[in-house]
Amino acid sequence: HVQLVESGGGSVQPGGSLRLSCAASGFTASRYCLAWFRQAPGMEREGVASTTKFGPTNYADSVKGRFTIASDSAQNTLYLQMNNLTPLDTGTYYCAADRYPCPPNWTDYGWYVDRGQGTQVTVS
Numbered sequence: 001h002v003q004l005v006e007s008g009g010g011s012v013q014p015g016g017s018l019r020l021s022c023a024a025s026g027f028t029a030s031r032y033c034l035a036w037f038r039q040a041p042g043m044e045r046e047g048v049a050s051t052t053k054f055g056p057t058n059y060a061d062s063v064k065g066r067f068t069i070a071s072d073s074a075q076n077t078l079y080l081q082m083n084n085l086t087p088l089d090t091g092t093y094y095c096a097a098d099r100y101p102c103p104p105n106w107t108d109y110g111w112y113v114d115r116g117q118g119t120q121v122t123v124s
Contacts, residue, residue: 002026002114004095009119016085016123022078022095022116033102034071036080037109038121040091047107048093049080058106062088085123092118 008020024031035050049069051057057069068081078095096112103111 002028002031002097004097004114004116006093006095006116006119009093009121011122011124012085014086014123017081017083018085018121020080020082020093020095020119020121022080024076024078024097024114028076030099031097031114032100033098033106033112034069034078035096035102035106035112036069036078037094037096037107038089038091039094039118040088043091045094045109047109050102050106051078052101055101058102060107082121085121087123090121090123092120094118 003025005023012018032053036048037045038048039045048063049059049067051069051071066084070079095116097114098112
């Protein structure tokens, strides 16, 4: 398995920005689909963004134009740049990875073989 550790969460005012990081260790070269999920209190976990190595990116409609997913293969790190944050973006953010390219149902959290422990983001 690949170990994933998220960081960069915190508290921010509406309209502010945060950049989340997900540091990967282990057999990272074998991972092709990388994604971010989030879960608000009392809500189901939802897919935020995904990226396939050397392939396309996907975004949830609610974050398009505000969030950007990017990966740095040299540093084995996945990022999520979040701009113009709103209280609806509050939640625990998780990164996930899998050995196959991101499928059409990339928002299925159970599909991913590697998952992090999460980092809290609060917008208020």
